[in-house]
Amino acid sequence: MDLLNTLVDKGLRRQPPTREEALxxxxxxxxxxxxxxxxxxxxxxxxxxxxxKLNYLVNLKSGLCPEDCSYCSQRLGxxxxxxxxxxLKPEEAAAVACxxxxxxxxxxxxxASGRGPTDRDVERVSKTIAAIKEQNEGVExxxxxxxxxxxxxxxxxxAGADAYNHNLNTSExxxxxxxxTHDFGDRVSTxxxxxxxxxxxxxxxxxxxxxxxxxxxxxxFALRELDPDSVPVNFLIPFEGTPLGSExxxxxxxxxxxxxxxxxxxxxxxxxxxxxxxxxxxxLQPLALHxxxxxxxGDYLTxxxxxxRADLDMIADAGFTVEGSDEVTxxxxxxxxxxxxxxxxxxDTQVAAGTxxxxxxxxxxxxxxxxxxxxxxxxRRGAGTDLAPxx
Ligand code: SF4
Numbered sequence: 164m165d166l167l168n169t170l171v172d173k174g175l176r177r178q179p180p181t182r183e184e185a186l187x188x189x190x191x192x193x194x195x196x197x198x199x200x201x202x203x204x205x206x207x208x209x210x211x212x213x214x215x216k217l218n219y220l221v222n223l224k225s226g227l228c229p230e231d232c233s234y235c236s237q238r239l240g241x242x243x244x245x246x247x248x249x250x251l252k253p254e255e256a257a258a259v260a261c262x263x264x265x266x267x268x269x270x271x272x273x274x275a276s277g278r279g280p281t282d283r284d285v286e287r288v289s290k291t292i293a294a295i296k297e298q299n300e301g302v303e304x305x306x307x308x309x310x311x312x313x314x315x316x317x318x319x320x321x322a323g324a325d326a327y328n329h330n331l332n333t334s335e336x337x338x339x340x341x342x343x344t345h346d347f348g349d350r351v352s353t354x355x356x357x358x359x360x361x362x363x364x365x366x367x368x369x370x371x372x373x374x375x376x377x378x379x380x381x382x383x384f385a386l387r388e389l390d391p392d393s394v395p396v397n398f399l400i401p402f403e404g405t406p407l408g409s410e411x412x413x414x415x416x417x418x419x420x421x422x423x424x425x426x427x428x429x430x431x432x433x434x435x436x437x438x439x440x441x442x443x444x445x446x447l448q449p450l451a452l453h454x455x456x457x458x459x460x461g462d463y464l465t466x467x468x469x470x471x472r473a474d475l476d477m478i479a480d481a482g483f484t485v486e487g488s489d490e491v492t493x494x495x496x497x498x499x500x501x502x503x504x505x506x507x508x509x510x511d512t513q514v515a516a517g518t519x520x521x522x523x524x525x526x527x528x529x530x531x532x533x534x535x536x537x538x539x540x541x542x543r544r545g546a547g548t549d550l551a552p553x554x
Contacts, residue, residue, distance in 0.1 A: 167202035174206030174430035179387060182380055188424040189376040193416045203423035204453035210431045210494050211456035214486040215478050216270065218305075218435065218457060219263025219554060222464045222546045223291065224250050224275040230309075230344045234332075234369055236402040236465045236541075237276040239344075243404035245465040248547040250275070250287055257294035259546045260302075266471045266554030267485045268460050269492075270303040271295055272328060278345065279310035279353075282318075289322030296323050301488040305365055310345060311353045316360035327357035328365035330395065333374055334381035341372060341407075354389050367395035367437065370421050371413040379421060383428045392493060393457065394429050396422055398439030400466055400539060411534040413439075415447040422454040431494050438463045442538045449481040457492070461553035467540040471554040 166187055170180055180188070191199050226247035228237045236243040251259075260271040273288060273295075280288065285308075292304050305326035306319050316327060331350050332338070338347040350366075358364040366389055368382045386394055398418055401408050418440075426434050436448075436455035444451055452458075461471040468474075478485060491498055545552035 170427045171202050171205050177431050179428045185380045185424050189420050196416045199423045203426040206430045213483045215483045216457040216486040216492050217268045217460040218270040219268035219460050220272050221259045228276040230278050233341045233406040241404050243402040246547045253291040253294040256291045259552050260295045262552040263554045264299045269488050272305045274307040277309050280308040285315050285318050292323045311356050316356045320360045320362050326363035326365050329353045330367045332369045334378040337378050364391040365393040366391045369397040371399035393433035395435040395437035397437040398443040400439045413443040415444045418443050426454045433457045441469050452481050452483050462542050465542050467542050
């Protein structure tokens with residue numbers, strides 16, 4: 164396909180596709196998908212070689228959230244039987260984080276449910292960051308605590324946090340369909356605050372919530388406007404007991420096309436294969452390593468992933484290597500994560516707010532995924548339990 168040659172050329176020059184080109188990647192047929200993966204894989208390989216960065220999630224506070232994000236098992240009114248607990252003590256969180264680092268994780272992601280932290284919560288997390296860094300030299304720590312109030316990003320940075328995660332999740336036009344207690348602008352503002360405070364910005368999306376191809380392109384281009392250093396691509400985990408519990412819209416091939424499109428839009432940025440990979444990519448997971456240069460190791464916040472050992476075997480079997488703590492993730496021109504630069508200006512990208520075709524999300528083309536609730540396992544080990552973490 165001429166399109167793929169064009170996209171590879173652009174990717175090697177750090178140029179994103181146009182919206183039309185991004186839509187064409189999503190619209191490729193299943194028969195064309197392996198060619199799409201090979202093309203996007205050339206871009207991934209150019210900027211990141213064969214390295215895969217491992218990240219480890221620690222859920223500091225689980226469940227009981229007052230927000231109503233439809234995809235989330237921790238939301239207000241969720242009847243999913245998840246673990247529910249209040250803040251882990253710094254030493255408890257550090258013990259879980261150490262297991263992840265011992266398993267090969269280079270970054271620890273400290274996550275807490277809730278709308279956003281109080282100043283006391285920020286102090287608590289600061290102590291946790293100190294405890295983790297004291298025991299794990301060189302580890303990167305990312306905080307993910309929800310919407311930030313003024314000054315909190317700076318406090319986290321002073322406490323030693325390297326990064327802050329806050330996902331945009333879906334397009335601005337459909338944000339109101341998945342959450343009513345905060346809006347898209349609130350999320351954008353938090354990512355901007357984190358970046359302005361010198362934290363490496365991490366922000367991504369969730370696919371499979373009934374969105375259209377246009378929505379996916381909208382959210383990926385909106386993310387590019389924020390110039391994040393890392394972009395997690397989640398595939399909806401349809402938890403029973405949440406409003407999206409019956410949304411099984413993805414096929415393995417569609418997941419690969421979504422990852423390829425994200426890679427073309429973010430040629431030189433860490434693209435992370437995140438939640439839901441086991442459920443939706445299934446036996447095609449290793450192909451996704453040709454697109455993403457980063458994955459979560461082991462379990463997620465409230466659900467279990469495949470065994471950490473299986474993640475390491477998958478990486479080795481596919482011919483990739485785990486990125487060491489002494490290796491730099493991003494290419495040299497992006498290497499200083501705390502250097503605050505002006506947001507990216509691209510002549511050929513634009514965020515097309517308000518271009519959704521209707522109020523309700525359209526059915527995704529090719530959405531023929533089969534429901535596999537048997538693959539959704541609520542997390543019963545690691546943080547908040549007496550059982551060893553999966554790392
Ligand atoms: S995504 Fe975060 S803010 Fe939304 S319901 Fe879940 S824990 Fe709460």
